[in-house]
Amino acid sequence: MLLWINGPFGGGKTQTAHEIQRRLPGSVICDPEHAGFGLHRMLPPALRGDFQDLVSWRRGVVEVLDLALSKHDGVVIAPMTVTDSGYFTETVGRLREMGHDIRHFALLAERETVLERLRGRGFGHLLQYVAGKDAPLRRESWAVQQLDHCLERLREPEFAEHLWTDHSTVPKTADRIAVLAGLTLLPNGEGALRNRLRQVRVELKHIRFD
Template sequence: MIVWLNGTFGAGKTTAAHELLDLLPGSTLYDPELLGSGLRLMLPAKRLEEIDDYQDLPSWRRMVVDTAAALLTEVPGPLVTPMTLLRQEYRDEIFGSLAARRIPVQHVLLHAEETILRERIARRAEPPGGAPEAQASVRRWCLEHLGPYADALEWITGDAHVVDTSRLTPRQTAEQVAEAVRTGAGVCDIVQTPQPTAETIAAGVLLFDSQDRVLLVDPTYKPGWEFPGGIVEPGEPPARAGVREVAEELGIRLPRAPRLLVVDWEAPKPPGFGGLRLLFDGGTLTEERIRTLLLPGAELRAWRFVTEPEAEDMLPPVRWNRLRWALRAREGGCPLHLEAGVPVG
């Protein structure tokens, strides 16, 4: 298990984490910041110039999960992880990948009033002998993150158990976190999707409203918006898999097998294995049916009907290409064969 201590700089994550080690038997401190420091030493300067934060590195996010899994083969756990995590899509990717490895996460937000955060950052202790310019730069960097933290509070407080550290000592904070761990507060109820070990076949279903807008869903276990659907089980017909996934995810039972729109070959890109991606036309939903859409909290955070231009802003390029050709196939009445999102022939 992982006890993830979230919060901005000055909330007291590191000091509370060290105190927490005394209160949780078998616990080990796991600081993903060390992975970021290592990547800064190993990656070319040109690559580092392309990012603002090491969390923007896909390699860092993968290493956070892989290292946690490796550590839990050496120690009993839990892992106490003091790490600021403000971008919801990064939370989805990391916590979803941990869930896929059957590693549960208890997400705890250490929060403090902004005036107190500013006071703590101002008196932040620096290593002896540190250059005053460097110390000032670090404090400035911490202060600059107060705005993004405030912006992220809505989704974090909806996801995590909150401990207000404004008037608590580090020990008191750790005691409250330990009690939250004992009672199961902040457990992230994310669907556990096994990581593929080979190429897969996935079936997505496009559903439309009366304005011909397409339905997208926001999974809790991975970043970005997606189409309803999922992996085809061994021996399962792809169209039937799409029907099954729509019923499981949204509570909608399609009356007939959906019509194929595109078959897209997705190239393997480590750590992914690629495979065939199929999109089917699930037809137009009535207003009554739309009102009965379910939203399983462990799997989907939200759903939304969007226009084609809106979808372009919401989907990653590979899914966007797949969607736009599927819409063309729907208009033309003939399925298309794609390779890496590009029509063949």
């Protein structure tokens, strides 16, 4: 089974994916974003647009996820924002055509909720001091520019199943996905502080400066 976790940038995809992976033995995260960043780094900065526009990214994601789903004995989790219906068909749709069990979830929230989450990412002042005043805002600024478009597109029926997360914690969202997918997660068993510290570690691992 593939759990494709969609949603706007800053909507909680990566945190939810890591929460599921932590509590679902045998599961793995295969992040399509990594392939996109690799393709970006192969190009001169002036030629770097949206890596999803590259046919090589779309085909490569299908090839790699097909391999993981065919050879790995466990659930595969792909946290990735896809709002273009054609690209969605070429990736999620193609994997379904190949016979894989694909469960797609779009994590949605009100605009202000996502903006608040984006403001909480990147450890603002600390990273400004370490990497320069513009460093922590680059990805967040781009995410804000894309936010309205993402929220509008992901509300469409083709991007179901929709999960509203305004009043949900990451563990609770993971629990909801598991129930809908017919999976059983290990109990969370940790308090809010430990959950937050773990989420901070995930955020640190995913900070980029390019």
